[in-house]
Amino acid sequence: MHKFGMIALIGPPNAGKSTLMNTYIGQKVAIVSPKPQTTRNRISGILTTDDAQLVFLDTPGVHRLRGKMNRFLLESAWNALASSDAVVVLVDAALYCAKPQLLDKEIAPLVKPVGEAGRPVLVAVNKIDRIKEKDQLLPFMARLAELWPEAEFVPVSALKAKGTDELLERILAHTPEGPQMFPEDQISTVPxxxxxxxxxxxxxxxxxxxxxxxxxxxxxxxxxxxxxxxxxxxxxxxxxxxxxxxxxxxxxxxxxxxxxxxxxxxxxxxxxxxxxxxxxxxxxxxxxxxxxxxxxxxxxxx
Ligand code: GDP
Ligand code: K
Ligand code: MG
Known part of the structure; x- marks a missing residue:
């Protein structure tokens, strides 16, 4: 059986959305930088395997913003969500372990709007390479599970490609059957x-x-x-x-x-x-x- 799906990548600025997409595509499709708002448009990356094709929709960080350009950024994130088969929410575990109060501030507001889109939700708990003591993750994971009871959680390092195969398996479990839509050497739908x-x-x-x-x-x-x-x-x-x-x-x-x-x-x-x-x-x-x-x-x- 061949699978085809659109996977929205959403989350706060700098969580590692573009890095994860580039890791999957194996080439730099989306630009990455330590500054928030690097990703402005909706960028796609196409991953083709023997029995599946996934189009990842990278989005600008979702946060409260002012001004017209910032409204476009937000709209683009929600449009990606609407056209997706599943959504991967990226969270920066290193940041929230150090500053637990930010978890409630940045992630809690996403739970309802993402939930309303009605797609399966996978939370990629990213940047675990930066956490020395794995025990530090436990209280943070507990709070995350409390905030987002419907989600599945997968610890990853998008940068070091750790846990990303497990995440891919979980994504594929939520990907519908469908034919390959793009040639296998095409890495993006963007010109x-x-x-x-x-x-x-x-x-x-x-x-x-x-x-x-x-x-x-x-x-x-x-x-x-x-x-x-x-x-x-x-x-x-x-x-x-x-x-x-x-x-x-x-x-x-x-x-x-x-x-x-x-x-x-x-x-x-x-x-x-x-x-x-x-x-x-x-x-x-x-x-x-x-x-x-x-x-x-x-x-x-x-
Ligand atoms: P985005 O704004 O969500 O698209 O985040 P980016 O992909 O642009 O990444 C923001 C910053 O976090 C960059 O400096 C990345 O190199 C870094 N980063 C992303 N993923 C990881 C990770 O797994 N581990 C570490 N240590 N850094 C990461
Ligand atoms: K960034
Ligand atoms: Mg980005």
Whole structure:
């Protein structure tokens, strides 16, 4: 019997949703960073085995947010839930062992809305590699089970791929019968050019100071195959909502932008298996995070 299913990954920012998806797909599909809100759009990763195909729907962290962009982020998480066959809720065990009060604050509000979607719920108790004494997990697991009586719990380390096979078995137990929908070498339902823009955004995240990345968006303006050179020529624009940020992104004598470009170029080349010529431009677009038309054009709305 062949199985096919859509699996929503939800949870607070930084719980490890994108890391788990990348571990399953075996390649970097979603960008990962220590900063919350790295994942803006709904990103999918396709896992194909001999007898099953799973489409993981990675989502932005679910938390209370203000502003239009943040509303889009939330909507996207709930839409993933609605189109899923099962949901995996990621929780950061290391964080909640250290700060038990956060468990009630961050996880308790998810129980009802997720429950109302009527999907089987698996809670992946993540980052167990960071917990030295396994006994420390017990009170936390007890409180979690109390909060979420309908859920199944699986301790994992998404980063070190520990417990992830057990989690996959449990996911498959809730996956309906169905045919393979995508070729086995396809790793995402998201177009390559969008994945390329995400790679550039990830490099921005790592290179900029805390407050900067949230004001930036990346758009691929040109994507041309140069068949003579066996090369892809890509032009991308980095939009920032603040004029004062433009200089910071570019850096002294363009050094920062150059570094971002060179790291992103290598990674995009790896992703598409071709040489890449990448040009980056920085443009100021004030107020873009509150502009519904622009958000939609950037794929941030539904
Ligand atoms: P997301 O916001 O839920 O998508 O979280 P990310 O996947 O972006 O991960 C947030 C941070 O937690 C990154 O720095 C990851 O490397 C880290 N992380 C994720 N899973 C694990 C894990 O199992 N163990 C450890 N030690 N770190 C993890
Ligand atoms: K993150
Ligand atoms: Mg993420």
């Amino acid at each position: 390559l050019r969008f994945m390329a823009s995400e790679i550039i955004r990830e490099k921005l995240f790592y290179s900029l100071r805390q407050e900067l990345p949230y004001s930036t968006a990346v758009e691929i303006e040109q994507w041309d195959e140069d068949s003579r050179e066996d090369m892809v020529v890509i032009n991308a624009v980095i939009y920032t909502s603040r004029p004062s940020h433009k200089g910071m992104i570019i850096g002294k004598q363009g050094a920062n932008l150059k570094a971002i470009g060179s790291q992103a170029r290598q990674e995009i080349a790896e992703l598409i298996g071709q040489k890449v010529h990448l040009e980056l431009w920085v443009k100021v677009r004030e107020g873009w995070t509150e502009d519904p038309g622009f958000l939609r054009a950037m794929g941030l709305g539904e």
